[in-house]
Amino acid sequence: MARVKASRHIIYSALIASVFVAISIIFSCHNEKDNVNTSSQPIAKLPSVKIPANTWRAPDSNTIPKGKTGQLIRYGKELLTHTSIYFGPNGTIAKISNGMNCQNCHLDGGSRLFGNNYASFIAGYPKMNNRSGKIEHPADRIVQCFNRSLAGIAPDTNGREVTAMLAYMKWIGQGVKKGQQLFGAASEKLAYLDRAADTANGRAVFISKCQVCHGANGQGLLAADKKAYTYPPLWGNHSYNDGAGMYRIGNFAGFVKNNMPFGATYQNAQLTDAEAWDVAAFVNSQLRPHKDQHRDWPDIKTKPIDFPFGPYADGFSEQQHKYGPFKPIKDARKTPTNKKS
Numbered sequence: 001m002a003r004v005k006a007s008r009h010i011i012y013s014a015l016i017a018s019v020f021v022a023i024s025i026i027f028s029c030h031n032e033k034d035n036v037n038t039s040s041q042p043i044a045k046l047p048s049v050k051i052p053a054n055t056w057r058a059p060d061s062n063t064i065p066k067g068k069t070g071q072l073i074r075y076g077k078e079l080l081t082h083t084s085i086y087f088g089p090n091g092t093i094a095k096i097s098n099g100m101n102c103q104n105c106h107l108d109g110g111s112r113l114f115g116n117n118y119a120s121f122i123a124g125y126p127k128m129n130n131r132s133g134k135i136e137h138p139a140d141r142i143v144q145c146f147n148r149s150l151a152g153i154a155p156d157t158n159g160r161e162v163t164a165m166l167a168y169m170k171w172i173g174q175g176v177k178k179g180q181q182l183f184g185a186a187s188e189k190l191a192y193l194d195r196a197a198d199t200a201n202g203r204a205v206f207i208s209k210c211q212v213c214h215g216a217n218g219q220g221l222l223a224a225d226k227k228a229y230t231y232p233p234l235w236g237n238h239s240y241n242d243g244a245g246m247y248r249i250g251n252f253a254g255f256v257k258n259n260m261p262f263g264a265t266y267q268n269a270q271l272t273d274a275e276a277w278d279v280a281a282f283v284n285s286q287l288r289p290h291k292d293q294h295r296d297w298p299d300i301k302t303k304p305i306d307f308p309f310g311p312y313a314d315g316f317s318e319q320q321h322k323y324g325p326f327k328p329i330k331d332a333r334k335t336p337t338n339k340k341s
């Protein structure tokens with residue numbers, strides 16, 4: 001019951017906040033400098049897009065089986081949606097993470113198109129992870145999100161909690177085959193801009209479209225009971241660290257394009273691609289916890305184009321790998337010597 005109330009509270013506050021966003025957009029038109037006013041375009045101008053008819057959908061939660069297996073699946077879902085209550089700074093099981101929920105980035109319990117859903121996760125493992133240079137199992141991937149996105153440590157991978165998370169992820173991905181390409185998996189890969197992403201434009205987007213919920217300093221909004229965030233932090237001490245997937249601006253831009261401001265969807269996005277890239281650059285240029293990553297990407301040729309820390313197999317700078325322009329890097333990689341990446 002308390003949970004139902006909490007989620008209603010989020011919906012109401014999101015509605016109220018959207019009204020504020022709309023009002024602030026109207027007023028901000030007068031204040032912005034000419035070169036940064038891309039964010040003042042009315043939301044309705046973006047055309048809505050359709051999704052393919054045979055698109056993956058999460059199974060209905062009414063079909064979670066009864067009995068012990070079902071209990072485990074439901075517990076897993078609860079942990080993934082309200083992670084902070086159990087593992088945050090005031091967590092009831094252990095105080096081992098930053099207060100974010102897995103669901104903050106894996107939206108709607110990891111069921112949402114282009115919202116980092118878990119549809120093909122279990123089917124795809126074990127698999128080689130170029131970041132660690134090792135063959136990994138599903139539990140390893142959960143540990144990494146605890147270490148990076150939740151900037152903490154993970155609970156015991158043999159314990160009931162991780163087992164429950166995996167049971168839910170398996171349930172949600174039932175029927176998905178290894179290697180199957182699903183529409184709406186992970187986050188959308190937006191086309192590269194012809195220029196570097198612009199943090200000044202991004203700041204203007206942030207102020208007019210994000211700040212109302214995520215706070216003027218990106219610090220988010222803690223719920224009154226201090227056990228969880230109503231609006232999660234985008235930077236600062238309590239946000240994801242610089243080893244997290246969201247710290248790559250391509251991942252961030254693709255995520256916000258189809259999901260933010262909260263309520264936006266792939267079918268009805270509210271940001272242009274340029275706004276999404278620029279706000280990604282702005283947010284990821286702000287301070288956040290640092291993770292030692294010197295062991296990552298043992299084969300530097302496999303580093304993603306937008307991975308912001310060198311050394312690189314190409315001659316491009318960290319600055320360009322972080323903010324772009326990315327097309328020249330992509331073109332350079334098409335040469336036969338670098339074909340694999």
Ligand code: HEC
Nearest residue numbers: 014017103104105209210213232233234256260261262279
């Ligand atoms: C109406 C309130 C609202 C607005 C406006 C909003 N967000 Fe969010 N945002 C949320 C909520 C709520 C979540 C967590 C979703 C969940 O847990 O289901 C979230 C999650 C996120 C996340 C993932 C979690 C994190 O903290 O890193 C990012 C990134 C993000 N928002 C970026 C943005 C950006 C960029 C904008 C502006 C373009 C924006 N948001 C505008 C409410 C909002």
Ligand code: HEC
Nearest residue numbers: 100101102104105120121141142145146149240245246251
């Ligand atoms: C700040 C955002 C964020 C938070 C919070 C977060 N993740 Fe992730 N997660 C990502 C992104 C982005 C990716 C994909 C990009 C990558 O490979 O890093 C990802 C990837 C994953 C994957 C791999 C999915 C696949 O199909 O291969 C799993 C599993 C996962 N996360 C689990 C978790 C769990 C469990 C938690 C909570 C303990 C969590 N994540 C919290 C952003 C987040």
